[in-house]
Amino acid sequence: MKFSELSAEGWAELQPYLDTAVLPVTGLTGEEMPYEATAKLERLRDVLDLIEIPFKGRIVTYPACQYGEWTPAFREQLDRICGNFRQAGFKHVVVVTAVHIPDAAMAEESGADLIISPGENGQLPAASSVSESVRKLWLGRA
Template identity: 25%
Template sequence: MKWQAIEIDTYLQAKEYVDTAIIPLVPISWEKEVKGTVAMGEFIMIMADELERQFRGRVIQFPAFSYLKSEPLDDRVQRLECWYQELTEHGVKHVVYITSDHDWKTAENKLSDMLLWLPTIPLEHMDHQYKVQTVSDQIKQLLPIMTNKWQNDSGLQND
């Protein structure tokens, strides 16, 4: 489900099954590497959309967590932790952050849940069929990571 009014109605009816939040981490920079930064955010939003589609009924995709590349990483982590606290206090069991920004890898141990980092694949000049195949190939790699997370987390809760 996505962060849309019509889908939230569905969520409210079935929220006991929706236990995972997907939060795309999208950088903004108007100063340097503008096009690369835009491509990074665009790629991650496509990947988040596809993850949501694959796991519809189990996940809810939140709006992008946008931040300035110039913002100190610790400040970003602190703001993101506020999101995590809000969600987990209200029943979300798993939070998955997805990004192409390598800065987050250096702060991964400071995050309260799973970070999926993917290198940006420039989709801009690909023909549609190749773009669909490329995204599909990337998602195939993420599916077992997500299912393993759920299995491992549920196993920990039963011990």
């Protein structure tokens, strides 16, 4: 579900079932031409579809962090956001990004339980791989 689909009353009723927050990260730097920004947003949409569509009844997708490169300061910011989601009651936090994350250690420093991103060549991850990763996370095997 999108964050905007939940009212205060609806959240109280659905919170026990919606245990996973999804944080989209576009990865814009401000150096993109308009058509390049459009391409990154479209790629993010495509990656998000891999988790939003099959897991709609269990996740809440928050607004995207549009600008930010995977610098230590940005990973620190993501870590704080992920911590805030947990304080709000989410058991799991998944970061979905439009850009390839080259180093697993960098991904771990974000505070997310799982990061879903395109491959080095920009290719989307396989839907079955995303599904398996999410299910492993929920089973405590991530």
